[in-house]
Amino acid sequence: MHRTFSEGPFSQPPSFARPSLADFVEAAVERLRSGKEPLPAMGYFHDLAGKILRPPLLEKAKKEGRKVIGFYCAIVPQELIAAFDAVPIRLCSGLPASGHHGLPRDCCPVVTSSCAFLGSEGTSLLPDVDAVIVPAVCDWKSQFAEVISPHLPTFKLQVPPNKREASAHHERLRSLSLLTRFLEELTGRQFSRQKLLRSIKTYQKANYATRRLADSMLEEHSPIRGSDLLLAMNVSFFDDILSWTNAVMRLLAEVAERRPANHIASKPATRLLLTGAPIIWPNWKVPEIIEEEGGVIAAEELCSGARIFYDPVKIDEPTTDDMLRALAERYSLACTCPCFVPNDDRLFRNISLARRYRVDGVIYHNLRTCYLYHAEARIFRRKFRELAIPFLEIETDYSLEDHEQLAVRIEPFIEMLRGAK
Numbered sequence: 001m002h003r004t005f006s007e008g009p010f011s012q013p014p015s016f017a018r019p020s021l022a023d024f025v026e027a028a029v030e031r032l033r034s035g036k037e038p039l040p041a042m043g044y045f046h047d048l049a050g051k052i053l054r055p056p057l058l059e060k061a062k063k064e065g066r067k068v069i070g071f072y073c074a075i076v077p078q079e080l081i082a083a084f085d086a087v088p089i090r091l092c093s094g095l096p097a098s099g100h101h102g103l104p105r106d107c108c109p110v111v112t113s114s115c116a117f118l119g120s121e122g123t124s125l126l127p128d129v130d131a132v133i134v135p136a137v138c139d140w141k142s143q144f145a146e147v148i149s150p151h152l153p154t155f156k157l158q159v160p161p162n163k164r165e166a167s168a169h170h171e172r173l174r175s176l177s178l179l180t181r182f183l184e185e186l187t188g189r190q191f192s193r194q195k196l197l198r199s200i201k202t203y204q205k206a207n208y209a210t211r212r213l214a215d216s217m218l219e220e221h222s223p224i225r226g227s228d229l230l231l232a233m234n235v236s237f238f239d240d241i242l243s244w245t246n247a248v249m250r251l252l253a254e255v256a257e258r259r260p261a262n263h264i265a266s267k268p269a270t271r272l273l274l275t276g277a278p279i280i281w282p283n284w285k286v287p288e289i290i291e292e293e294g295g296v297i298a299a300e301e302l303c304s305g306a307r308i309f310y311d312p313v314k315i316d317e318p319t320t321d322d323m324l325r326a327l328a329e330r331y332s333l334a335c336t337c338p339c340f341v342p343n344d345d346r347l348f349r350n351i352s353l354a355r356r357y358r359v360d361g362v363i364y365h366n367l368r369t370c371y372l373y374h375a376e377a378r379i380f381r382r383k384f385r386e387l388a389i390p391f392l393e394i395e396t397d398y399s400l401e402d403h404e405q406l407a408v409r410i411e412p413f414i415e416m417l418r419g420a421k
């Protein structure tokens with residue numbers, strides 16, 4: 001079916017900044033490749049990052065006659081989509097969208113950009129996507145689901161915000177069972193316990209690879225940069241999970257080989273925890289500024305980073321009920337998105353990361369108009385101050401204009417940390 005946004009209530013999607021989007025992506029990839037001695041295995045991720053406007057996974061899915069299911073958040077269980085032989089592709093975008101047609105002017109940058117990514121002329125993914133899953137985690141995402149639904153089969157995933165309420169567990173299970181029915185209807189396939197089990201095991205390998213990759217930043221002088229790790233995680237949005245896991249394992253093998261020589265040569269680094277709202281490729285200005293100023297992103301707690309696969313789905317028995325329970329728990333109880341309340345485990349996780357990765361300071365990435373992260377930032381600031389860990393809060397969006405303003409904030413912070421070492 002040929003779909004465009006030319007009809008219906010959302011007739012003018014946000015558009016992308018000109019000059020050419022392709023040039024913008026190419027320049028961003030070129031900067032990655034020209035970075036300090038990238039490991040050869042990073043080439044896989046650089047290549048895919050350069051193909052974001054037309055991910056090869058789409059062509060592959062079409063050739064194989066498989067359904068493509070777009071989804072918009074780390075809260076969506078990819079294992080369940082893959083269990084129906086469909087192809088999950090995360091369509092959250094960091095491309096610099098301009099204009100707000102069809103969406104409120106102060107809409108969250110993730111939603112504006114993701115909307116443009118799906119439907120604007122420069123990318124035109126819309127005809128190749130068979131359905132989307134949008135979690136109702138915040139008002140913007142809920143509105144986004146309404147905006148897309150006239151154009152694509154849309155499943156709005158209800159996410160009970162309170163992790164501790166007894167009734168929330170039943171609601172989560174109900175949401176998953178509705179999603180299962182949606183996927184059955186869309187793919188024309190029946191749910192298979194065996195396929196779900198296989199799918200969970202496949203993703204567990206990605207969990208293992210992700211943890212090892214994150215651990216490679218424990219070393220004072222890892223041969224990969226924190227932004228390499230973040231890029232690898234971002235590329236997983238639109239890659240086949242097996243290919244991606246194999247690419248990470250190749251990268252890990254190179255990390256192990258190169259580690260000793262690098263370790264002897266380098267000076268003490270200024271180590272940082274990068275946390276807050278999602279940083280999504282190719283909007284790479286924050287990681288670039290940090291590393292240009294000599295900072296090391298030793299750890300990150302972003303839903304576009306290691307958090308995507310960090311926690312495995314833990315099953316006790318391979319029964320349907322137990323696997324659905326395990327999925328529901330993994331994608332809510334184990335999730336540290338600030339859309340959940342109470343969310344002290346999120347703060348606890350950030351503090352644990354800061355300690356485990358021996359960071360000198362924390363950079364908190366806020367996105368304009370994201371009230372969830374704004375509300376949380378004050379709590380984080382207070383807590384990290386109590387712990388005497390320097391904390392910098394920055395606010396930005398996915399435009400290209402504020403590079404200088406960000407650099408002016410980040411540079412003195414890193415210098416101050418360096419001076420204090």
Ligand code: SF4
Pocket residue numbers: 072073074075137138277278303304337338339
């Ligand atoms: S911040 Fe939370 S709700 Fe938003 S995309 Fe990330 S995990 Fe999903």
Ligand code: SF4
Pocket residue numbers: 108109110111137138139140141277278339367369370371372373
């Ligand atoms: S960044 Fe904030 S406002 Fe935007 S979609 Fe995620 S949670 Fe919602």
